[in-house]
Amino acid sequence: MLEVRNVSKTFGRRQGQQNNALENINLTIDTSEIVSLVGTSGCGKSTLLRIISGLTQPSAGAVRLAGQTVTGPKPPAAMVFQEPRLMPWLSARENIRLALLHQPWRQQERLIDDALAKVGLSKFAAALPKELSGGMAQRVAIARALARKPSVLLLDEPFSALDSFTRQSLQDHLLGLWSALNITMVLVTHDVEEGVVLSDRVVSMQGQPGRIHSISEVTMRRPRRRADSQVQALKETIIDGLDLTASPKVATAEDRR
Amino acid sequence: MSINLTATPSGWGQAGRRRRRPALLRHTQRWLRGLLLPVAGVIIWHILTLVQLFPAHLVPPPLLILTDILELAADGALFTHIAVTGWRVVIGFALGAGCATLLAAIAGYSRHARDYLDPSLQALKAVPSLAWVPIFILWFGIFETSKVTLIAVGVFFPVYLNLLSGIDGTDRKLVEVGRINGLGRVDMVRRILLPATLPAYFTGLRAGLALGWMFVIAAELMGASEGLGFLMLDGQMTGRPSIIIAALVLFAIVGKLSDTAITAVSERLLHWRDDNFSLQEREHA
Numbered sequence: 001m002l003e004v005r006n007v008s009k010t011f012g013r014r015q016g017q018q019n020n021a022l023e024n025i026n027l028t029i030d031t032s033e034i035v036s037l038v039g040t041s042g043c044g045k046s047t048l049l050r051i052i053s054g055l056t057q058p059s060a061g062a063v064r065l066a067g068q069t070v071t072g073p074k075p076p077a078a079m080v081f082q083e084p085r086l087m088p089w090l091s092a093r094e095n096i097r098l099a100l101l102h103q104p105w106r107q108q109e110r111l112i113d114d115a116l117a118k119v120g121l122s123k124f125a126a127a128l129p130k131e132l133s134g135g136m137a138q139r140v141a142i143a144r145a146l147a148r149k150p151s152v153l154l155l156d157e158p159f160s161a162l163d164s165f166t167r168q169s170l171q172d173h174l175l176g177l178w179s180a181l182n183i184t185m186v187l188v189t190h191d192v193e194e195g196v197v198l199s200d201r202v203v204s205m206q207g208q209p210g211r212i213h214s215i216s217e218v219t220m221r222r223p224r225r226r227a228d229s230q231v232q233a234l235k236e237t238i239i240d241g242l243d244l245t246a247s248p249k250v251a252t253a254e255d256r257r
Numbered sequence: 258m259s260i261n262l263t264a265t266p267s268g269w270g271q272a273g274r275r276r277r278r279p280a281l282l283r284h285t286q287r288w289l290r291g292l293l294l295p296v297a298g299v300i301i302w303h304i305l306t307l308v309q310l311f312p313a314h315l316v317p318p319p320l321l322i323l324t325d326i327l328e329l330a331a332d333g334a335l336f337t338h339i340a341v342t343g344w345r346v347v348i349g350f351a352l353g354a355g356c357a358t359l360l361a362a363i364a365g366y367s368r369h370a371r372d373y374l375d376p377s378l379q380a381l382k383a384v385p386s387l388a389w390v391p392i393f394i395l396w397f398g399i400f401e402t403s404k405v406t407l408i409a410v411g412v413f414f415p416v417y418l419n420l421l422s423g424i425d426g427t428d429r430k431l432v433e434v435g436r437i438n439g440l441g442r443v444d445m446v447r448r449i450l451l452p453a454t455l456p457a458y459f460t461g462l463r464a465g466l467a468l469g470w471m472f473v474i475a476a477e478l479m480g481a482s483e484g485l486g487f488l489m490l491d492g493q494m495t496g497r498p499s500i501i502i503a504a505l506v507l508f509a510i511v512g513k514l515s516d517t518a519i520t521a522v523s524e525r526l527l528h529w530r531d532d533n534f535s536l537q538e539r540e541h542a
Contacts, residue, residue: 098434128529
């Protein structure tokens with residue numbers, strides 16, 4: 001179980017101005033649940049995900065993963081970013097190995113082969129990132145995140161830079177892995193429809209500082225289709241609930257972290 | 258609905274194979290292209306001396322320079338001069354680049370250490386390196402130590418500055434991947450930080466080497482009994498411009514060779530780079 005308790009985040013003062021990114025966030029995510037965080041840009045959803053991952057520390061409150069307070073990145077949680085973030089000097093195989101360094105060599109080799117096979121890239125094990133397409137690189141990134149079998153997978157808009165075909169296949173793929181591996185997933189997305197299709201709950205965030213605006217349960221059976229009328233209806237409800245006229249603030253470098 | 262994720266990599270790594278020329282031929286062609294300009298220059302120079310556009314005692318014909326080089330080679334003096342100068346550059350370069358690497362690594366790794374180190378080093382950088390000559394001669398005498406030290410000072414700054422900016426410029430996003438995957442200090446340095454700084458480091462090493470060759474001349478002009486710099490001074494004293502030009506040509510050759518060596522190493526180590534140059538290389542392959 002993943003618990004977010006009273007989490008607030010304030011970024012450092014600049015010229016006397018404080019940037020409040022998050023205020024008093026409370027959220028409990030059950031084991032093997034898929035939760036999407038949606039909201040207007042700058043509402044702090046990525047910051048919340050980074051706090052859950054341990055990459056960023058909250059200014060107040062705490063995140064607990066399986067009963068333990070998160071103080072830094074921990075092995076049970078893996079993360080996929082918006083960009084593949086592959087080391088350009090390492091082959092696909094060696095990039096995946098980065099997640100497995102604490103394991104014995106033979107185990108590493110086996111898990112890498114597994115991970116590559118799962119994303120359909122076994123033939124590209126030796127390829128450098130510059131030789132991979134955007135979609136392939138993102139698949140390697142997903143393989144890296146899943147290689148050590150995390151219990152929590154954090155996804156920060158992982159599909160946003162992909163074309164719709166690759167996106168669709170990766171989403172299907174991820175759902176397949178999810179049902180096979182029983183992992184908890186937290187997905188940040190700006191695509192509400194994507195959130196509805198994939199998740200058990202959609203958390204919409206809003207404002208500056210960001211707060212949780214509403215939480216919608218998605219009860220439809222999987223697999224869900226984007227064009228499904230229920231999906232569309234729920235999407236409309238969530239979007240209507242968000243106050244899109246709220247003054248959009250200019251994103252700062254801090255927000256993009 | 259599912260899209261086949263296991264499509265075969267058709268054509269991957271095969272691109273352009275059809276019109277690929279043998280590697281040796283390609284290299285020779287490029288080499289010849291690079292040689293075209295100097296050869297043309299020598300021919301024009303030769304013609305100009307033939308028509309006596311310049312006085313022969315100031316601008317000797319290329320053939321005379323070649324004769325001089327061959328003469329020097331015949332009694333072995335040529336190799337001694339080259340070896341002595343080369344050795345000074347090698348030692349000075351190793352010393353300067355070594356110190357620069359160490360200090361840049363320390364300053365790049367610890368903000369605290371940088372607060373102590375960097376301001377002083379930046380201030381020393383502002384001193385024109387040749388301004389050290391008098392004090393080095395006073396301290397280390399006119400023999401090897403002062404020369405090598407001067408070269409080391411010249412090499413130090415480009416290497417230090419480039420490496421430090423490389424460390425600073427390391428992509429935070431890649432470092433985060435290391436953090437999220439729980440990399441230890443050693444792995445973080447070995448697998449992420451070191452490769453990430455390598456391009457900037459090689460830029461620094463190349464610039465440092467070029468300065469090394471520059472400073473060896475300064476060092477040898479201030480007093481030496483051997484070396485290419487001495488050869489030039491000797492040519493000046495004895496009124497033989499052909500010797501001076503011969504030394505210039507040798508400098509160009511040796512300097513270019515050393516740069517080629519360092520570039521070859523960097524191309525091997527940085528083959529993963531996805532820059533415009535390597536793209537062109539691949540497309541012309």
